[in-house]
Amino acid sequence: MAISDITEFAHLTEADVEALGEEFDQIRRDVEASRGEADAEYIRSIIRTQRRLNIAGRVALFGSPIPPLWMAGAALLGVAKILENMEIGHNVMHGQWDWMNDPEIHSATWEWDNVCPAEQWKHSHNYLHHTYTNVLGKDKDVGYEILRVTSDQKWNPVNLGQPVFNTLLMLLFQHGVAIHDLDIEGLLRRDIEDPEEFKAKLEQVGRKMRHQMGKDYILFPLLTGPFFLTTLTANMAANLIRNVWSYAIIFCGHFPDGAEVFTESQLEDETSGEWYLRQLLGSANFTGGRLMHVMSGSLGYQIEHHLFPDLPSNRYPEIAERVTAICEKYDLPYTTGSFPKQFWKSIRTIWRLALPNKKFAAEQQAHEAEGLRRENATTTPSAEAAARVAA
Amino acid sequence: MTAIGDWPLARRVRAAATRFTTPLLPDDYLTLFNPLWSVRELRGRVVSVTPEAEDAATLVVEPGWGWTFEHTAGQYIGIGVEIEGRFHWRSYSLTTPPARDGRRLVVTVRAMPEGFASRHLVHGIAPGTIVRLAPPQGEFVLPDPLPGKVLMLTAGSGITPIMAMLRTLDRRHGAGSLADVTVVHSAPDAERALFADELELLARRHPGWRVVQRHTATDGRLELAPGPREGSPRADRATGSSPRVGLDDVVPDWRERRTWACGPAAMLDDAEKLWADAGLTEALHLERFSADLSGGEAEGGTITFARSGKTVEVDGATTVLAAGEDAGIPMPFGCRMGICHTCVAPLRTGAVRDLRDGTEHRVAGEGATDSSHIAVQTCVTAAAGDCVIDL
Numbered sequence: 003m004a005i006s007d008i009t010e011f012a013h014l015t016e017a018d019v020e021a022l023g024e025e026f027d028q029i030r031r032d033v034e035a036s037r038g039e040a041d042a043e044y045i046r047s048i049i050r051t052q053r054r055l056n057i058a059g060r061v062a063l064f065g066s067p068i069p070p071l072w073m074a075g076a077a078l079l080g081v082a083k084i085l086e087n088m089e090i091g092h093n094v095m096h097g098q099w100d101w102m103n104d105p106e107i108h109s110a111t112w113e114w115d116n117v118c119p120a121e122q123w124k125h126s127h128n129y130l131h132h133t134y135t136n137v138l139g140k141d142k143d144v145g146y147e148i149l150r151v152t153s154d155q156k157w158n159p160v161n162l163g164q165p166v167f168n169t170l171l172m173l174l175f176q177h178g179v180a181i182h183d184l185d186i187e188g189l190l191r192r193d194i195e196d197p198e199e200f201k202a203k204l205e206q207v208g209r210k211m212r213h214q215m216g217k218d219y220i221l222f223p224l225l226t227g228p229f230f231l232t233t234l235t236a237n238m239a240a241n242l243i244r245n246v247w248s249y250a251i252i253f254c255g256h257f258p259d260g261a262e263v264f265t266e267s268q269l270e271d272e273t274s275g276e277w278y279l280r281q282l283l284g285s286a287n288f289t290g291g292r293l294m295h296v297m298s299g300s301l302g303y304q305i306e307h308h309l310f311p312d313l314p315s316n317r318y319p320e321i322a323e324r325v326t327a328i329c330e331k332y333d334l335p336y337t338t339g340s341f342p343k344q345f346w347k348s349i350r351t352i353w354r355l356a357l358p359n360k361k362f363a364a365e366q367q368a369h370e371a372e373g374l375r376r377e378n379a380t381t382t383p384s385a386e387a388a389a390r391v392a393a
Numbered sequence: 394m395t396a397i398g399d400w401p402l403a404r405r406v407r408a409a410a411t412r413f414t415t416p417l418l419p420d421d422y423l424t425l426f427n428p429l430w431s432v433r434e435l436r437g438r439v440v441s442v443t444p445e446a447e448d449a450a451t452l453v454v455e456p457g458w459g460w461t462f463e464h465t466a467g468q469y470i471g472i473g474v475e476i477e478g479r480f481h482w483r484s485y486s487l488t489t490p491p492a493r494d495g496r497r498l499v500v501t502v503r504a505m506p507e508g509f510a511s512r513h514l515v516h517g518i519a520p521g522t523i524v525r526l527a528p529p530q531g532e533f534v535l536p537d538p539l540p541g542k543v544l545m546l547t548a549g550s551g552i553t554p555i556m557a558m559l560r561t562l563d564r565r566h567g568a569g570s571l572a573d574v575t576v577v578h579s580a581p582d583a584e585r586a587l588f589a590d591e592l593e594l595l596a597r598r599h600p601g602w603r604v605v606q607r608h609t610a611t612d613g614r615l616e617l618a619p620g621p622r623e624g625s626p627r628a629d630r631a632t633g634s635s636p637r638v639g640l641d642d643v644v645p646d647w648r649e650r651r652t653w654a655c656g657p658a659a660m661l662d663d664a665e666k667l668w669a670d671a672g673l674t675e676a677l678h679l680e681r682f683s684a685d686l687s688g689g690e691a692e693g694g695t696i697t698f699a700r701s702g703k704t705v706e707v708d709g710a711t712t713v714l715a716a717g718e719d720a721g722i723p724m725p726f727g728c729r730m731g732i733c734h735t736c737v738a739p740l741r742t743g744a745v746r747d748l749r750d751g752t753e754h755r756v757a758g759e760g761a762t763d764s765s766h767i768a769v770q771t772c773v774t775a776a777a778g779d780c781v782i783d784l
């Protein structure tokens with residue numbers, strides 16, 4: 003990566019890059035050396051809580067015709083699914099808890115509570131997205147292959163439908179995630195790269211969907227006997243709650259409005275310091291209390307997560323303190339803002355990118371004028387970095 | 394002893410319940426109510442920890458659901474104990490006859506000086522603690538019927554599997570067994586001799602049994618190394634001016650006996666040589682408490698850890714596990730001696746060699762696909778040329 007090409011990093015010397023890489027490495031070493039009983043107890047208690055919420059939700063729905071119980075059941079299940087998918091599933095599959103040497107809480111064995119098979123998620127997310135963060139054509143999170151989320155992507159009349167596609171994606175988010183690892187682009191071009199693999203993955207998705215839908219939309223409703231329909235609608239509501247919430251959290255972070263996108267050739271000979279910088283440049287945090295962070299799978303610490311995807315999520319707050327200190331020392335951007343503000347910006351830009359660039363460029367000016375709150379006040383928010391909220 | 398998994402009906406109930414708990418297992422919810430109600434990872438509850446001689450303790454463990462195993466005297470189990478948030482696996486010989494106490498597993502652990510897991514088991518573990526278990530295994534067992542003449546040769550904690558055998562014989566034959574059994578057991582001194590009283594008692598109950606207990610601090614070490622008697626370095630190590638005592642002095646008819654030996658590695662190495670020199674290799678059965686990695690010499694080379702993207706250069710004596718750990722890769726491991734298979738990882742290309750017996754494991758062809766890999770135990774293998782491990 004040619005560091006000097008990027009405005010934010012133009013002031014860094016090669017020695018600076020190496021030194022800050024060493025400082026980031028030191029954070030990793032310190033956290034790794036101090037993982038212990040308290041961390042293990044953290045993830046176990048989240049898992050216990052999640053399972054209890056799940057049971058409570060299912061039990062409440064035995065009274066699903068009674069509106070307060072319907073609502074309680076849907077809410078409990080929705081929250082349980084959010085916890086499972088985000089703070090537990092996403093982080094366990096990153097290997098954040100593999101150090102415990104417990105096969106029951108391990109990235110190799112975890113299967114999460116939504117229709118996306120864990121194995122495919124680990125490929126598209128852990129490998130492609132985290133390795134090729136914001137690399138066009140590699141990182142499928144750049145627009146999920148159906149949305150135009152950066153002005154670097156060519157405009158096409160189809161993009162006019164973006165506000166609609168976007169809403170559909172939000173409502174059916176788990177299904178969007180489920181087909182994430184499939185070669186959808188190839189399918190649209192009628193030129194699938196590896197048809198065998200496509201078929202195998204599709205079958206795997208189908209199996210997972212049958213299990214998930216069978217559980218939520220047939221078996222549990224049947225279990226409540228005469229209340230089949232009300233239980234069914236409550237379960238649909240729970241999945242919807244989870245879909246909308248996780249969409250909001252992830253799009254906040256995955257939406258690289260004006261963000262630096264990279265090409266594959268720029269990754270060649272990337273040093274470890276440069277790798278850290280690319281992750282830093284492509285990520286933005288949002289602020290919130292402890293509960294908010296747990297409910298969002300600690301993705302409010304998106305920067306820390308991208309720098310250290312496999313360190314335990316309960317350590318991100320303390321890591322964040324050290325990361326901001328490094329950013330201050332080397333005069334690097336550290337982007338953060340409140341969750342509603344970040345979310346609104348991402349939605350607005352998806353709508354804007356429905357139109358061709360010329361129109362967008364003018365509006366972006368106004369947009370950027372607002373800027374995002376920077377932890378690092380000394381950095382002048384540059385045009386691109388200002389609204390950079392890539393995951 | 395039956396476990397839930399044994400009955401066809403229970404299996405069907407379990408399969409049906411899994412439709413409801415998917416993607417989790419019923420076990421994952423049942424353990425919220427009782428930690429032993431799981432057949433996923435075998436679990437046990439420590440019922441008692443009784444101090445035994447000096448710096449040793451006998452642990453009684455009640456296994457949970459899923460423990461359907463009946464052991465044979467002389468076999469060992471794996472115990473996974475959580476220390477500072479992380480599971481550590483070690484092997485321990487069961488000391489009681491099979492199923493004697495119903496569902497109770499009994500082991501005696503000697504706290505090794507600086508021993509990480511053994512010190513915790515002896516001094517740090519409280520009754521009620523939940524541990525993980527691995528099923529009984531091992532070939533170190535007595536045939537039935539017993540051979541005419543038997544010698545049990547033990548030292549230190551090596552008495553444990555022999556205790557299970559003696560107790561089993563005692564129970565099978567009742568008092569006054571006519572079997573011809575000689576036990577020679579060495580301990581540093583009376584304080585550190587395990588099971589001293591019980592051994593004496595057994596000798597009195599059975600006229601055909603002879604028990605020789607030796608205290609090496611005062612009696613000197615039992616000489617097993619063949620070769621010149623005078624000026625042997627081993628004799629000098631014996632404390633004081635105690636006369637050098639060889640196996641011929643203690644058990645003159647050892648050549649006529651089938652022998653079961655368990656103790657420190659050096660003692661077993663000597664025994665192996667002594668029996669081999671006498672052309673009696675067949676008559677000697679050994680149990681080693683630590684892996685013997687001197688069976689093969691690997692070539693060394695570079696190991697690439699594909700998923701971590703790290704490559705290290707190693708010699709032929711460094712295990713793949715140690716190489717990975719040195720490179721900071723979170724390597725799974727359990728017993729670290731080739732027993733538990735926790736450390737198994739896919740070998741993508743190249744070859745590794747098993748350090749126990751020199752067996753080579755090689756993946757044919759280059760650019761191996763997902764299906765053409767072999768699983769290798771990283772804890773007992775080393776690089777035989779360049780290889781790629783998928784971790």
Ligand SMILES: Cc1cc2nc3c(=O)[nH]c(=O)nc-3n(C[C@H](O)[C@H](O)[C@H](O)COP(=O)(O)OP(=O)(O)OC[C@H]3O[C@@H](n4cnc5c(N)ncnc54)[C@H](O)[C@@H]3O)c2cc1C
Nearest residue numbers: 469483484485486501502503508509510511550553682729
């Ligand atoms: C078949 C069999 C039966 C046995 N039966 C008995 C028995 O009945 N009674 C008995 O007392 N012992 C028995 N042992 C020995 C027992 O399994 C342990 O080896 C012994 O208790 C010493 O363990 P330790 O952790 O205290 O020793 P350590 O020397 O601390 O550890 C042993 C191994 O674990 C590794 N290790 C230790 N700590 C760490 C760490 N923090 N991180 C990574 N690796 C680490 C070491 O590299 C070493 O290879 C048996 C062993 C075998 C193989």
Ligand code: FES
Nearest residue numbers: 727728729734772
């Ligand atoms: S760690 Fe147990 S077999 Fe390798």
